Amino acid sequence: MAKGAQTRQAILDAATVRFGRDGYRSTSVADIARDAGVGGTVAYTYFPNKEALFLAxxxxxxxxxxxxxxxxxxxxxxxxxxxxxxxxxxxxxxxxxxxxxxxxxxxxxxxxxxxxxxxxxxxxxxxxxxxxxxxxxxxxxxxxxxxxxxxxxxxxxxxxxxxxxxxxxxxxxxxxxxxxxxxxxxxxxxxxxxxxx
Incomplete structure (x- = not known):
């Protein structure tokens, strides 16, 4: 798996856990990025906004x-x-x-x-x-x-x-x-x- 695909998957995995535990409203993209071990804005490279990340x-x-x-x-x-x-x-x-x-x-x-x-x-x-x-x-x-x-x-x-x-x-x-x-x-x-x- 290419590095970009690995990063995207790490963000998705962290989002699934965080949204599942805390819900959409209580979760920030920065929380997810931190959980995924990436910079605070890296998630926006793969997902245009929080809603798109949640839906993915x-x-x-x-x-x-x-x-x-x-x-x-x-x-x-x-x-x-x-x-x-x-x-x-x-x-x-x-x-x-x-x-x-x-x-x-x-x-x-x-x-x-x-x-x-x-x-x-x-x-x-x-x-x-x-x-x-x-x-x-x-x-x-x-x-x-x-x-x-x-x-x-x-x-x-x-x-x-x-x-x-x-x-x-x-x-x-x-x-x-x-x-x-x-x-x-x-x-x-x-x-x-x-x-x-």
Whole structure:
């Protein structure tokens, strides 16, 4: 990695930690530069202002969580395959604890940028992976063939993101209490109806 890329990454890493711990309003670019071990104005070489630095740090932190989710979704569909939707939500829940800035935004502590989470590139990739998985399951005959995988995949991601925000805000007991209900909704909406006995 070139020196400029290393410096940019050090600034992003420091920004993720500092913004995650102290929030946008309480953090200065000088604090981040100091934490990154660079001069006070070096961050402006890579990011035009504090907001751009915050958004870049948020994109990277959230992308790391979502990447774990994408690896859960990608896999072979089939009768013996584990329920990727359950694996997805639990992998996202597990990953969020190690990502302080994304967790802070999901918790509603940065209301000015919460809507930004919906449009990060990594979330677009997760929607695509879910749609592709549903389409593959349609071909395998394990989910309904009369649904459009693209909006359904997007809907799966939206529901999971809402659940993730709820769990971050009210605690993990919400996932335990209502997790099977969410799974039942997915099952009813997506899974192929078994033949009558």
């Amino acid at each position: 740090a948020l994109d990277e932190d959230a992308a790391a969580i979502i990447e774990e989710g994408v690896t859960t979704v990608v896999g072979e569909p089939g009768a013996g395959a584990p329920d990727w939707r359950q694996l997805l939500i639990f992998s996202l829940l597990g990953a969020v604890e190690g990502h302080p800035l994304a967790r802070r935004v999901l918790a509603g502590l940065e209301p000015d940028v919460t809507d930004r989470v919906l449009e990060i590139p990594a979330l677009t990739e997760l929607r695509k992976a879910c749609a592709e998985r549903i389409a593959a399951e349609q071909l395998a005959g394990t989910v309904r063939s009369d649904i459009d995988p693209v909006p359904i995949g997007s809907g799966v991601v939206s529901i999971m993101l809402s659940l993730l925000m709820s769990v971050v805000q009210v605690g993990p007991d919400a996932a335990v209490a209502y997790g099977s209900d969410v799974a039942a909704v997915f099952e009813a909406a997506i899974d192929r109806t078994p033949p009558p006995r």
